[in-house]
Structures are given as structure tokens and as C-alpha cells.
Amino acid sequence: MNRGAKGRVMIKAVFIDYTGTTVKEDGEEIRDVVKRVCHNSDLHDPQAVLALWWKRMKQYEENSYGENYLTEDEIVDKILQSLVVEIHLKENLRELHVLIRRSWVCAPAFPDAKEFFEKCPVPIYMISNNGIEYVKKGMEDKQLQPEAIICADMVRAYKPHRELFERALEVSGCGADEVLHIGDSYSSDVLGARAAAIQPVLVQRTKGKTYDDVMTVQDLSEVLHLLDWGEAI
Known part of the structure; x- marks a missing residue:
């Protein structure tokens, strides 16, 4: 010491x-993702969309460990797919994922x-x-x-x-x-x-x-x- x-x-x-x-956390790309989810799902409140997203993210991260580890990209795919069922999201999931990846790099x-x-x-x-x-x-x-x-x-x-x-x-x-x-x-x-x-x-x-x-x-x-x-x- x-x-x-x-x-x-x-x-x-x-x-x-x-x-x-x-x-x-709130760069331009994330704002675009939230806006598109609000416009094309049953959930229209941006704060509610963010709250749901972070809740699902934390759940996946907590359970992702060792042999059960999922990368952030894999988690994003799973969350987007779950939103299709949970809030009837009708969007281009690939485009949303690209925006999220870009936010990890370009967020100010x-x-x-x-x-x-x-x-x-x-x-x-x-x-x-x-x-x-x-x-x-x-x-x-x-x-x-x-x-x-x-x-x-x-x-x-x-x-x-x-x-x-x-x-x-x-x-x-x-x-x-x-x-x-x-x-x-x-x-x-x-x-x-x-x-x-x-x-x-x-x-x-x-x-x-x-x-x-x-x-x-x-x-x-x-x-x-x-x-x-x-x-x-």
C-alpha cells in the first residue's frame, strides 16, 4: 500500500x-429511435419508451454472465424483437439497430x-x-x-x-x-x-x-x- x-x-x-x-445517453440517434418507436407502436410517450428500454436492458445484462453472456448487440436485437410483441412495434428493426450502434460511437x-x-x-x-x-x-x-x-x-x-x-x-x-x-x-x-x-x-x-x-x-x-x-x- x-x-x-x-x-x-x-x-x-x-x-x-x-x-x-x-x-x-440522449444523442441525436437515440432521439430518432425513440421518435420512431413512439410513432410506430402502442407506446407514444418518449419517457415511457426510454423507461421500458432501460428496464429490459438491465434485465438482460443482469442475466448475461459467463456461459450465458450476450453482447450488447445481441441484447439490442432481443429487446427490439420483444417490442414487436409487447407494444406492437412496426418498424425496420435493422435500421433501428444501426442507429443504436451509431449512438454508442457518436453520442456527444x-x-x-x-x-x-x-x-x-x-x-x-x-x-x-x-x-x-x-x-x-x-x-x-x-x-x-x-x-x-x-x-x-x-x-x-x-x-x-x-x-x-x-x-x-x-x-x-x-x-x-x-x-x-x-x-x-x-x-x-x-x-x-x-x-x-x-x-x-x-x-x-x-x-x-x-x-x-x-x-x-x-x-x-x-x-x-x-x-x-x-x-x-
């Missing part, structure tokens, strides 16, 4: 979530992401449930350069399973007490990081449910202050 002069654990790397933390970065990547004093490792090919292209699209990208496909498990975080520790060469994990989801990022004994930081850019048991920030720039140029608070 490495400690600074004040006896605090030295932070040697930062792990950060991709969708919802580094890049937005949050305004604070570029500054964070430029000023972070330690290496940044991207951790994502998305396939690595999409995250790599997304980083190139945003001109952001993480030290490495660790994706669910590599361990056949999604967050909050600890395998994804443990692989990131292996790749970074750091101990669990030498990194922070930044994410926007309590259930995926906070609980997943804790499962691997990593200190989580929850990003809540807008008002929502509050959590008293985790360090919370509204902006990635706040994490720079937490790092204190190499030391955690």
Missing part, C-alpha cells in the same frame, strides 16, 4: 464509466469530459458495458485518449459484476485501494466498484435520488480536487 506524506493512500489511476458519465461527450481528460494527473481507464470496438471509435470521435479501455466482452460479464473492475485492476497494475471509479449509476458503478473493493465516486449532474453512503459530485472537475494531485481525501 502506497501512502503519501500525510498517511493517505496514493491514487495512481482513475476508472471512469463511458455512457452516462463521459458521453451522453459531456462538456466537462475534455477538461477532465486533459487535467487529470493520473492515467484514466475507461470501463464500459459497450463493446470495445464502439468505445474505441467513440473515444476517437471525441478525441479523448484513455490509457486503456476495458469492456464487458473481455470478461463476459456486465457491471455491477466485479469481474469487469478486477480486469481493469489487472490492466492498470494498481491495487483496489489505489484507484477511484467514477460513474453515474448507483446500481452499476457504485455497487460494482465496491464489489471489487474500489472507492466509487457517483456523478449526479441533475437532481435525483440522493445517496448518503457514497461520495457524490455534480461535475467531473470536482474529481480533480478530490485527487489532490495524487492523493484521495
